[in-house]
Structure formats: structure tokens, C-alpha cells
Amino acid sequence: MASSPTTRASSVADILVEALPYIRRFSGMTIVIKYGGHAMVDSQLRDDFAQDVTLLKFIGLNPVVVHGGGPQINSVLDQMGIRPQFVRGMRMTDERTMDVVEMVLGGKVNKSIVALINRHGGKAVGLSGKDGGLIEAEKLKIVAQDDLDAPPEIIDPGLVGNVTRIRPEIINTIAEKGFIPIVAPVGTGPQGETFNINADLVASHIARALKARRLVYLTDVDGVLNREGRLISSISSTEMKALIADGTISGGMIPKIEYALAALQAGVKKVPIINGTKRHALLLELFTDSGIGTEVTA
């Protein structure tokens, strides 16, 4: 049975009223959003995301987007006949690969997000971590010890960076003028090297430097699942650490959780991990009481 115009009107009104306390609470607050590669491949989802971010800005929040672009980088490497290689989830980044990463992330991917937000009426500005000295980095060295009896294995992923410092002035300057900063996760090393940096890590550091209220991870899963495989709606840092310790959480989710915990420790209030492949996930998480994914709290 189709709902009558009055029922629809009242349910729309209910939604707006439910959102009101959050709109009020978030007014003027910075929210850092990590926008991942998978939510980017579908054009409907891309439009939804651009609309959501534009709406946030217009209702008085200060959204800052940090994006990835793994699938897009792979496709260009592929066209160039370079086979992408990963070790422990990290892209082995030689100089040629770094050139492609920088061109794709800072160029094509960054500008298409900027253009789409602009088309939806927002004013976005693209930055790489090089602009205004935003992201300072150092070479990442990974020490892996799977076998406690063997010597640790040192993995050198090439031009992959760790964040050493964020200089947020450039973000603050453009955000204050009404622009939405869109950041590509590329940083500069002490010798002027260019480093490819994990976008989840960059988002966490930027959230800390900006004293953001929220750090939102848009992923391609619903959130964090408990032992029974059910979505955890809300969880504290302490409970989260216990789930890592007892093995309930494993694999690719662990680094993200660690970056989330670091942000919470530094004063970010909540880190929602939500499914970016669901339409308008961002708005549903922020402006409804129950949210849509898993919120991690301090």
C-alpha cells in the first residue's frame, strides 16, 4: 500500500526532527572522512557521497575528505604493463609506481571528487599532502615476526611513508573560506622524497591535528562484527582492544582500528566505521540516533 502524502510528510518531518540535535551539536565541528576506493567505483554512490559532503558543509559542519584510490591506481598500472605487488596489504612502491600513484591520486581521483562536489553545489579544493607542507613523512619499515623462533623479517615496501607531522594550516585556511578540502594521501620526506601513504593512516593523523569531532571510515563492510557475526553498533576503545586480543577482530580491520584508537586517544570523540557502498551512509550515521555502522568511542 502506498503511503498517503500526509504520512510521507510526517515521516520526512520525523527524520528532520531526529537530525536536529545532531545538526546543532555538530555545528562548527570538523569531521574528517576517509573515502575509500570501493565506494568510489559506482557512479550513483559517488553522487550520493558528493551530495552528503555538500550538505554537511551547508548545515555548518566542517567536512575534510581524505581519499584512497587503490583500484584506480591498479587500473593505470595495468594499462602501463606494471603488475601491482602487495606485501601485507601494502603496495610495493618503486619510483615508477610512485609516479603513477601520485598522478592518479593527486590528479584524476582527487579532481574527480572535487568536480563532483562542485557540481552538487559545494566548493571543493583538492590538495595533496605536498600542498602547504600538509603531510610530512618518513620511510616506512615493517618488522614482521610471524615465527617467534626465527629472526624478525624486515620488509622494505619502497616509497611507502609513515606520517611524521601534519601541518594543518592549509586545510584551516581554505575551510574557513567556505571550501571543502579534499586530500590525496601523498607526503613529502625530509629529503624531498615523495611517499605513498595509507589513506586510513593519513585520515587519522589529520583528524588528530584538526581536533576533529568525528573521524569517519567509509569502507565496504557494514562495520565491526562480533563473534556471532552480528554488527556491533557501538563499542568503547577498551572493549575493542579486548576483541583484538581474543582474536574476534582480525585481518585487514586491525590497522584501521588501531588508527581509530589513536585518534580517540588524541581527543576525537567518535570514530564511526560505516559501509560506503550503502547509499547516504554518511548522513544516516551522523543524523540518526541508531546510526548505520559501528561507532568506536573513547
Ligand code: ARG
Ligand atoms: N548520529 C549519532 C552520532 O553521530 C549517533 C550515531 C550512532 N551510531 C551507531 N553506529 N550506533 O553521534
